[in-house]
Amino acid sequence: MSDxxxxxxxLTRKPLRLFLTCFAIxxxxxxxxxxxxxxxxxxxxxxxxxxxxxxxxxxxxxxxxLPYAYVNKVKAIEGVKDVVHMNWFGGYYQEPAxxxxxxxxxxxxxxxxxxxxxxxxxxxxxxxxxQRGMLIGRAIADAxxxxxxxxxxxxxxxxxxxxxxxxxxxxxxxIFDGRDEQFGTNxxxxxxxxxxxxxxxxxxxxxxxxxxxxxxxxxEQVAKTIDEEFANSEAQTDTSxxxxxxxxxxxxxxxxxxxxxxxxxxxxxxxxxxxxxxxxLAVRERTGEIATLKTLGFTAKRIFxxxxxxxxxxxxxxxxxxxxxxxxxxxxxxxxxxxxxxGLVLSDTVALQxxxxxALLGLVTGLVPxxxxxxxxxxxxFSRR
Amino acid sequence: MTDNILFDxxxxxKSFTRxxxxxxxxxxxxxxxKKGDFLAIMGPxxxxxxxxxxxxxxxxxxxxxxxxxxxxxxxxxxxxxxSKWRANNIGFIFQFYNLMPMLSAARNVELPLLLTNLSxxxxxxxxxxxxxxxxxxxxxSHLPKEMSGGQQQRVAIARAIVSDPKLLxxxxxxxxxxxxxxxxxxxxLQLLNEKFGKTIVMVTHDPSAAKYAKRTLHLxxxxxxxxDLAA
Ligand SMILES: Nc1ncnc2c1ncn2[C@@H]1O[C@H](COP(=O)(O)OP(=O)(O)OP(=O)(O)O)[C@@H](O)[C@H]1O
Ligand SMILES: [Mg+2]
Numbered sequence: 350m351s352d353x354x355x356x357x358x359x360l361t362r363k364p365l366r367l368f369l370t371c372f373a374i375x376x377x378x379x380x381x382x383x384x385x386x387x388x389x390x391x392x393x394x395x396x397x398x399x400x401x402x403x404x405x406x407x408x409x410x411x412x413x414x415l416p417y418a419y420v421n422k423v424k425a426i427e428g429v430k431d432v433v434h435m436n437w438f439g440g441y442y443q444e445p446a447x448x449x450x451x452x453x454x455x456x457x458x459x460x461x462x463x464x465x466x467x468x469x470x471x472x473x474x475x476x477x478x479x480q481r482g483m484l485i486g487r488a489i490a491d492a493x494x495x496x497x498x499x500x501x502x503x504x505x506x507x508x509x510x511x512x513x514x515x516x517x518x519x520x521x522x523x524i525f526d527g528r529d530e531q532f533g534t535n536x537x538x539x540x541x542x543x544x545x546x547x548x549x550x551x552x553x554x555x556x557x558x559x560x561x562x563x564x565x566x567x568x569e570q571v572a573k574t575i576d577e578e579f580a581n582s583e584a585q586t587d588t589s590x591x592x593x594x595x596x597x598x599x600x601x602x603x604x605x606x607x608x609x610x611x612x613x614x615x616x617x618x619x620x621x622x623x624x625x626x627x628x629x630l631a632v633r634e635r636t637g638e639i640a641t642l643k644t645l646g647f648t649a650k651r652i653f654x655x656x657x658x659x660x661x662x663x664x665x666x667x668x669x670x671x672x673x674x675x676x677x678x679x680x681x682x683x684x685x686x687x688x689x690x691x692g693l694v695l696s697d698t699v700a701l702q703x704x705x706x707x708a709l710l711g712l713v714t715g716l717v718p719x720x721x722x723x724x725x726x727x728x729x730x731f732s733r734r
Numbered sequence: 735m736t737d738n739i740l741f742d743x744x745x746x747x748k749s750f751t752r753x754x755x756x757x758x759x760x761x762x763x764x765x766x767x768k769k770g771d772f773l774a775i776m777g778p779x780x781x782x783x784x785x786x787x788x789x790x791x792x793x794x795x796x797x798x799x800x801x802x803x804x805x806x807x808x809x810x811x812x813x814x815x816x817s818k819w820r821a822n823n824i825g826f827i828f829q830f831y832n833l834m835p836m837l838s839a840a841r842n843v844e845l846p847l848l849l850t851n852l853s854x855x856x857x858x859x860x861x862x863x864x865x866x867x868x869x870x871x872x873x874x875s876h877l878p879k880e881m882s883g884g885q886q887q888r889v890a891i892a893r894a895i896v897s898d899p900k901l902l903x904x905x906x907x908x909x910x911x912x913x914x915x916x917x918x919x920x921x922x923l924q925l926l927n928e929k930f931g932k933t934i935v936m937v938t939h940d941p942s943a944a945k946y947a948k949r950t951l952h953l954x955x956x957x958x959x960x961x962d963l964a965a
Pocket of ligand 2: 783784785905
């Protein structure tokens with residue numbers, strides 16, 4: 350027998366109470382794991398955006414087009430490395446419910462600006478050559494079972510083509526992966542030229558521009574120069590970093606950060622109160638036993654440590670169970686959600702944070718009863734009964 | 735002082751403060767306990783029996799005066815030193831047994847050995863010996879709630895003697911037991927005193943329990959009123 354055995358026996362002496370407390374802690378860490386992972390996935394677009402990437406949109410709002418001529422004008426500005434113009438296609442496959450994020454781009458510049466899109470040289474070259482070719486992300490390929498060479502009818506919920514329909518035939522030229530696991534591959538890109546020549550909307554326009562600067566330090570200067578350049582033109586621009594742009598886009602859904610903080614904080618605070626209260630009561634019930642241990646010669650310090658260890662153990666049993674469950678849920682949902690919410694992984698950082706919170710929970714809930722036990726006076730403890 | 739004296743109390747004062755009130759329990763108590771003695775302490779409720787036992791056991795300190803154990807002061811030791819001293823020298827037996835409810839008899843007996851450097855094997859042997867001595871070897875794996883009061887008190891005795899202390903302090907060890915069971919427990923204490931040379935100080939309300947002791951002291955209002963009935 351050792352102190353560890355005593356701690357274990359104390360912890361498990363009321364199995365129902367142990368189960369309920371562990372369950373409560375488990376739920377808290379389940380919420381923490383899942384919700385933080387969701388947040389990370391939503392933010393991964395922001396986090397993974399290159400530091401030197403800027404987005405130029407129409408200052409009215411980002412759904413308004415820009416004149417095609419802007420592309421070369423922006424390209425000429427000092428500090429600008431590469432520029433790609435992009436058009437939102439509003440794509441879907443067969444049913445409008447099967448939404449596919451699809452954009453018409455200028456292929457060569459697209460791959461220069463988006464270095465995290467990786468594919469084989471052969472596929473790249475074949476895409477460049479084939480005007481009807483499109484690149485699809487791995488997530489889409491997996492979801493629909495499409496392979497290189499497949500001819501896919503891609504429909505648009507915005508545009509119609511000259512043949513009178515809403516559907517364009519495209520050939521899968523390549524399937525790309527993300528450089529990082531969290532990079533979402535749930536979209537497709539195809540030739541701007543093909544789009545322009547076949548759609549009925551007409552005109553020399555692009556949706557927006559994405560560009561890279563020579564150095565992130567130049568971002569501000571470049572953005573200012575661009576916006577000033579077009580200040581007196583028909584279409585004024587609003588240039589910001591891709592990070593800021595994505596963030597603004599996500600924040601349209603609501604202030605997710607604050608919401609998540611609210612949920613997690615509420616869950617934790619409730620659990621903290623419940624577990625803390627349970628520990629205090631559990632230890633108070635043992636007043637006589639603690640006094641006996643002290644009488645036998647167990648030092649106050651040793652008893653303090655045992656109680657703190659007990660609450661730590663409790664926090665870790667419940668916490669690790671919750672984290673494990675969160676991991677399983679995330680892994681289970683990953684395949685399902687790959688299309689809508691790419692980058693869904695319970696990261697090491699989240700796991701480490703959770704472990705940190707477990708230690709903190711154990712410490713906070715164990716401290717008061719441990720101090721009470723430390724200070725417990727044998728004489729008064731026995732005369733109280 | 736001869737080597738024969740285990741405990742020597744010199745001019746012990748003890749008072750409790752409860753709010754603004756100060757209650758004097760002992761006002762200059764002198765007392766000696768010889769090695770190998772079996773001493774019963776009797777007296778009315780509130781006369782200070784438990785308080786005296788607490789001071790002997792080092793769980794309470796006198797307000798002033800000296801407590802010497804085997805020639806050295808114990809009233810001046812720190813909490814940590816006292817814990818160690820108790821673990822090494824004293825076995826406690828309580829009225830309500832005070833066993834750990836979630837531990838088996840054997841584990842309860844083993845508790846004081848966690849405070850020693852004994853190996854696992856030695857601890858096991860000591861526990862077995864102690865349980866055999868109180869005739870509970872066959873109950874080693876039972877929980878306290880699965881045993882009668884008398885059996886629980888025997889486990890408590892085994893716990894008190896397992897680390898082979900010189901002194902046993904018992905506060906009404908039979909206070910919660912029927913006559914017959916009480917006699918069994920008292921015979922056991924007598925055996926420990928006579929055959930194993932344990933010094934025993936026992937507080938009791940029960941005159942027939944006191945008969946098992948070698949001598950009885952009567953405490954009243956913090957003083958011994960009749961001394962050494964046996965002598
Ligand atoms: N921690 C304490 N604080 C204040 N007063 C105390 C405390 N402990 C004991 N007393 C008081 O000291 C006196 C002696 O108490 P003690 O417990 O030593 O008596 P006792 O002889 O053991 O009595 P009993 O036979 O009822 O057990 C009592 O008046 C009691 O109220
Ligand atoms: Mg008493």
